[in-house]
Amino acid sequence: MLSTVQDVPLLISRILAHGSTIHGTSQVTTWTGEAEPHRRSFAEVGDRSAQLAHALREDLGVVGDERVATLMWNNAEHVEAYFAIPSMGAILHTLNLRLPAEQLAWIVNHAADRVVIANGSLLPLLAPLLPHLKPVEHVVVAGPGDRSLLAGASVQVHEYEDLIAGKPTTYDWPELDERQAAAMCYTSGTTGDPKGVVYSHRSIYLHSMQVNMTQSMGLTDQDTSLVVVPQFHVNAWGLPHATFMTGVNMLMPDRFLQPAPLAEMIEREKPTHAAAVPTIWQGLLAELNANPRDVSTLGQVTIGGSACPPSLMKAFDDLGMRVCHAWGMTETSPLGTVARPPAHAVGTEEEFGYRLTQGRFPASVEARLTGPGGERIPWDGESAGELEVRGPWIAGAYYNGPDAEPLRPDDKFSEDGWLKTGDVGVISPDGFLTLTDRAKDVIKSGGEWISSVDLENALMSHPDVAEAAVVAVPDEKWGERPLATVVLKEGASTDFEALRSFLADEGKIAKWQLPERWTVIEAVPKTSVGKFDKKVLRRQYAEGGLDVTKL
């Protein structure tokens, strides 16, 4: 029997209509590097989103579910693209400007982007790429930057402001199927071609509701969120959509992602929330230590993308900025877990331990752990397995062209449709996830798993260690053993024996897990999104490029 409830689809156009009317006075503030940032109300963003949709349809001929790409920083125009493109029925395709040029070209060709909206400041990146972007016919340029870089390009070039000027400020948004594609994002896979995840109106809408639940980020129109996590990275963790749903003000850094301007925008604009990966916060911390500022408004700092070192969390606590750990990935929209301590731990010594976990799953994310042999691993807080998840905003496949069957590689999706995250961890009986490794980074030593992340965290808690990465290397006796690669702080002179003793002290690390192989490196190689790039280290080791000491 069907219910008598109205059959109303969950659409991004509804989030836009709501945010730009009921929360019309909320603001998107974009950093300009000049005396004053640029401020635009949600009402204006609403008007301009309608204008942009008219321009895309009427001037550039965007129809149906065409992909429209953005190559942009976090700013008000990018927010307009976020709402205009899906609301009109097209698909927002955010391009990760940190990717190598050949990957970017591959992605644009794969998605068949005919229109690219780009920030002027990114033309030095786009211009040399253009000859390789076969489907691109139109480039729309927004914001400052040298347009002459596009001289001679075989595409039509448009000024964003000219294009939308004079267009109607309302648009008759179509009533779409909520399962229709709304946005897509390619993962920067470390092996093979990039893989596209296609979000639906429904998945983005539900995800936005979850972000706004008190147990997740729980922001309201009394908040301002400093959105450092890029809009080209999993929809900036869903913040532009979630903020329009509840009127949260957005503070957008544009291209000013260096520690000094970030510290300045926090002091001047007084955000109450911020979201970014740990490396950004590491840099900010160093800046604040060197040049103290009043950052006391920033009560909630969401850290995700990779694990937050305990030392960093403590340092932020001391500054009055409360770090909240979260875990997710491109394939999970990305909200997977949020580390809000359970009621019984709040205010106790246990609390910090809970905050260091990846967090707890919301009702809409089902989780299970699978062992190396495919067996189900219990939620006992001790037994590790690969995390698999299921839910209405979790990917069940990858994009394979508009008319092709989606890709469902066996190593990414279970037979019953769950996403294999590639993350290894444990889950406590009360549902807190602690990730210990990427499945591919786990060190398989004599039939047991050694967590590279545990070793790294322990190493990084040593006062002389700036960074440390641990990778598996082949070992005749044990199959694999850990190699510790260490970045020492300036002037530090600790030796490997001392570091090894430090790890063994107080039972931090079990004796059989202690690395024998050690090396000092200048910096840990990073991926385009700032994560440790361990495949580079493994390759350097295999090629004999590291000066390894065996204890």
Place this chain on the structure above:
Amino acid sequence: MLSTVQDVPLLISRILAHGSTIHGTSQVTTWTGEAEPHRRSFAEVGDRSAQLAHALREDLGVVGDERVATLMWNNAEHVEAYFAIPSMGAILHTLNLRLPAEQLAWIVNHAADRVVIANGSLLPLLAPLLPHLKPVEHVVVAGPGDRSLLAGASVQVHEYEDLIAGKPTTYDWPELDERQAAAMCYTSGTTGDPKGVVYSHRSIYLHSMQVNMTQSMGLTDQDTSLVVVPQFHVNAWGLPHATFMTGVNMLMPDRFLQPAPLAEMIEREKPTHAAAVPTIWQGLLAELNANPRDVSTLGQVTIGGSACPPSLMKAFDDLGMRVCHAWGMTETSPLGTVARPPAHAVGTEEEFGYRLTQGRFPASVEARLTGPGGERIPWDGESAGELEVRGPWIAGAYYNGPDAEPLRPDDKFSEDGWLKTGDVGVISPDGFLTLTDRAKDVIKSGGEWISSVDLENALMSHPDVAEAAVVAVPDEKWGERPLATVVLKEGASTDFEALRSFLADEGKIAKWQLPERWTVIEAVPKTSVGKFDKKVLRRQYAEGGLDVTKL
């Protein structure tokens, strides 16, 4: 183009599975009137819900989308029924025990309830009704009460605890269509037959997410919610579902709804949130004034069902209990608006005014105002119209039997499918709704509308007035004019002239809106859910049963 996101339905069984595992230690505490209340963990509720589903299927033969009725107070067993019945695919039908017997019988027959789960304490109500409940074959009795009242009834009688004892504590919940019926609730319409609203798994799931958003109630597992609003009244405003979604503890008053036990349970169990209609809070306030208690934990009090008088809101503020106004109805699941002041008003003199409105619509509830001629009324904060709403948890029809087309009466639903709420009000440019009247209670005087609610609130702010209701009565010259019916406080001797001057003072009420007709009554008649029953007053006036003074 479809997205690559998993197609996972939004089901009540998921809320149950989540709440009973990740929040397994959260508790449902049921007041017993004895030294200790009864405590049951969410994990136990999960086990027992599975047991109840087994019993219903295997022992009572409940199959498909059969309706299973409950005639119960707010307690742990009722929560079990809330989860077991829809999760197994059947439909939870909550019976409003305050309805007149003949309406209850009509409803049970209309819904074709074959099984009724009833509290033992309600057998005095159920037993005499049973001969009129044709479809009922099984009565399952839970909790204390005199079973002998059912002796001789031509139904099978079961003990709840005996029925579920020994059954498996897990159940293979089916993967249903999220649009399938999950629960139903009949409105106690003041005219015509009661009308059934059938909620879906989807509508309840989405509504639960909204309730948990910070801008709505926003509770977490650090909270305990005192659920005074009955579970037979619009799913207790969605609280049992919402609490299982985030682990909020529930404090259930069972049949102890009198001011003294409510005050005692607040002091002893320290809830942080409570939800009830204004009349309950009026009674509690009087009790607390007579017998002061420590109620300081109760930081958030959700008031809905009818408007909260400003004096009551102030009195609760003074006790440290922050009232949050909300508006909704059976047809809206019920969350329609919540009165959280906008950021710019927080901490200013404007704030209290915003809190007195019905509140702001969330993104999922679209609203519009329609004038008497069907014209669209602007959101200018001044022009009144009938409120119409649309959204994924708003009714689009009424139940008309399992195989019949749903009912869509013209006075309840617009041609384009919006719900006509029957409420008249204004909406401010920033989306705050202020209801001034029920459409049928508006006084149409000389082509203008007079709000009966404005008059009532103004009257009730007079120190000698306990309650006041204003109704339209026929007038030769103006069409209709207001009749003021006043309940005076004990010992008060104010006369009508003084009250009329009080209304005119300080521009409270425009001169042309001041009532000429006045009467003193002993109490305002109330409906079964505690609202003013104005049709009784209109009838008494028409029949000459009121002693009216004309000034």
